[in-house]
Amino acid sequence: MILTLALRNLFHDRIRLAVTLVGILFSIVLVAVQLGLYLGSSRMITANIDQADADLWVTTYGAKSFEDGGLLLTDRERHQALATPGVETVVPLVVSFAEWRKPEGGSTRVVVIGSDFEEKGLVPWSLSQGTLEDIKAPDAVAVDQSYLGELGINGIGDTAQVAAGRIKVRALTEGVRSFTQSPYAYTTLNRSRQLLGAESDRTTFLLIKLAPGADAKTVQADLGKRLETAEVLTTEEFRNRSLKQWLFKTGAGLALIGGALLGSLVGTVIVAQTLYSSTKDHIHEFATLRALGSSKGYIHKVILAQAGFSAVIGYGLGMIISLLILYASQDSALPLVMTPGLAFWLFALTVGMCAISALSAIVKVTKIDPATVFSR
Numbered sequence: 012m013i014l015t016l017a018l019r020n021l022f023h024d025r026i027r028l029a030v031t032l033v034g035i036l037f038s039i040v041l042v043a044v045q046l047g048l049y050l051g052s053s054r055m056i057t058a059n060i061d062q063a064d065a066d067l068w069v070t071t072y073g074a075k076s077f078e079d080g081g082l083l084l085t086d087r088e089r090h091q092a093l094a095t096p097g098v099e100t101v102v103p104l105v106v107s108f109a110e111w112r113k114p115e116g117g118s119t120r121v122v123v124i125g126s127d128f129e130e131k132g133l134v135p136w137s138l139s140q141g142t143l144e145d146i147k148a149p150d151a152v153a154v155d156q157s158y159l160g161e162l163g164i165n166g167i168g169d170t171a172q173v174a175a176g177r178i179k180v181r182a183l184t185e186g187v188r189s190f191t192q193s194p195y196a197y198t199t200l201n202r203s204r205q206l207l208g209a210e211s212d213r214t215t216f217l218l219i220k221l222a223p224g225a226d227a228k229t230v231q232a233d234l235g236k237r238l239e240t241a242e243v244l245t246t247e248e249f250r251n252r253s254l255k256q257w258l259f260k261t262g263a264g265l266a267l268i269g270g271a272l273l274g275s276l277v278g279t280v281i282v283a284q285t286l287y288s289s290t291k292d293h294i295h296e297f298a299t300l301r302a303l304g305s306s307k308g309y310i311h312k313v314i315l316a317q318a319g320f321s322a323v324i325g326y327g328l329g330m331i332i333s334l335l336i337l338y339a340s341q342d343s344a345l346p347l348v349m350t351p352g353l354a355f356w357l358f359a360l361t362v363g364m365c366a367i368s369a370l371s372a373i374v375k376v377t378k379i380d381p382a383t384v385f386s387r
Contacts, residue, residue: 028321034281035325035361036332041274043333043357047340047347049258049267054348055190056257057250059124063104063133065218066227067234068249069241075260076253078122078191080106080215082207084241089217091237097225098234102132103214105203108193112172113163120193121154121162123173125203132218135197140167141182147199153182157342158194176206188346190257219243275364311373318365326361330354 059077060068069092071083082105092101105125112118126133128143135146135153146153152173159166170179173196182197189195204211221230227245234243244252259265337347 031281031321032325032328034277035321035365036329037281038274038277038364039326039329039357039361040332040336041277042271042360043329043349043353044336044347045267045271045274046353046357047333047337047349048345049271050348050350050353051346052190052258052267053254055188055345056253058187059106059133059195060246060250060253062136063218063246064131064220065102065246066221067219067231068244068246069101069217069219069234069238070215070244070249072240072242074242075256077106077249078108078193079256082107082209082213082215084214084217085210086212088238088241089214092217092219092234095230095233095237097222097230098219099222099225100130100218100220102127102130102218102220103200104132104216104218105200105207105209105213106215107203107207107209109174109196109207111162111194111196114169114171115163117163119161119163121173121196122189122191122193123203123206124195124197125200126197127200135182135184135187137184137186139183139185143182145181146197148179148181150177150179150202151181151198152178152202153184153197154180154194155187156183156185157188159183162194174206175208176202178206186346217241275360280368314369314373315366318369319362322361322365325365326358329361330357 056076069084069088071081074080084103089101089103092098103126105123107123108120109123110118111121124133128134128147134143138153139156141153145151154162156166162171164171164180167180167183170177172178178196178198184197187195198206200214201211203209204213219230219234221227231243231245334349337349340347
């Protein structure tokens with residue numbers, strides 16, 4: 012009976028119901044887009060860190076992110092790391108911004124990433140065209156196919172000038188995007204040094220792979236003592252530092268989270284206003300129920316059921332639109348991400364938002380005097 016009464020109240024005024032659903036839908040779509048952008052940004056920022064085969068990262072002091080390491084480490088630090096108990100391999104990795112001069116004029120900025128593919132420190136992934144063997148060829152690089160227009164090239168076989176040398180595109184990746192909007196250009200370790208005009212022993216990071224059974228914290232502390240001119244971070248620490256730099260110190264993450272909170276607030280206010288108005292219009296019906304012996308708890312359950320139905324319908328419509336937007340963004344520079352966890356959190360948020368909104372209506376009903384039904 013509670014559900015039947017709630018549905019009849021809800022669908023009695025379809026215009027009011029539509030307003031309620033639009034409010035919930037707007038809130039869900041806004042929160043989904045904002046948090047989807049947040050997750051998408053986070054994945055782009057940490058993609059190279061997550062793909063690297065490393066337990067520990069050796070960086071220069073002050074390196075705030077993957078793209079901000081410089082070329083200050085040398086073979087001296089590498090040999091010291093190799094001599095540390097618990098260290099199995101130490102793989103140099105070069106990462107630096109460089110100018111990409113387009114074949115037909117103009118230039119843009121790219122992030123050159125150089126690694127020894129044989130040692131599998133950081134190997135280009137999601138290759139859609141070409142192979143790792145192709146990237147080992149002289150002057151070869153791999154770029155993401157979504158940046159071809161920005162780089163002024165058409166695809167495999169095209170050439171360009173990067174920093175101090177000439178390159179040829181030999182492979183393409185798919186979905187490897189950069190949060191800085193400077194495309195990644197993957198090449199071999201030696202070729203990256205040549206392009207950047209760096210000395211043959213210079214590197215940006217040292218990727219540490221631990222020996223089986225070695226304790227990461229113990230090795231990290233030992234490396235920290237040996238490498239006085241460098242900093243040793245776990246992969247998780249380096250991920251968090253990069254996220255903090257790009258999402259919070261730049262304000263981008265706060266803006267996205269702020270937009271999500273604003274969407275939740277707007278949805279809550281719209282639903283609260285609608286439920287309150289609906290309850291006010293049916294105040295005499297609720298007074299009749301009280302006069303017939305219905306408890307306050309029974310009426311409260313009817314209002315909460317109305318809020319629950321609104322939440323389920325609004326969430327379903329909102330998720331359909333959100334998924335369409337997500338699908339449309341996949342080829343954009345900043346694709347949205349939707350995870351099962353986020354979908355569940357959005358549902359919980361919708362139900363909570365509607366439950367909170369129902370409080371204003373419940374407060375109104377609580378003040379009903381059953382005697383008012385006899386005064387009509």
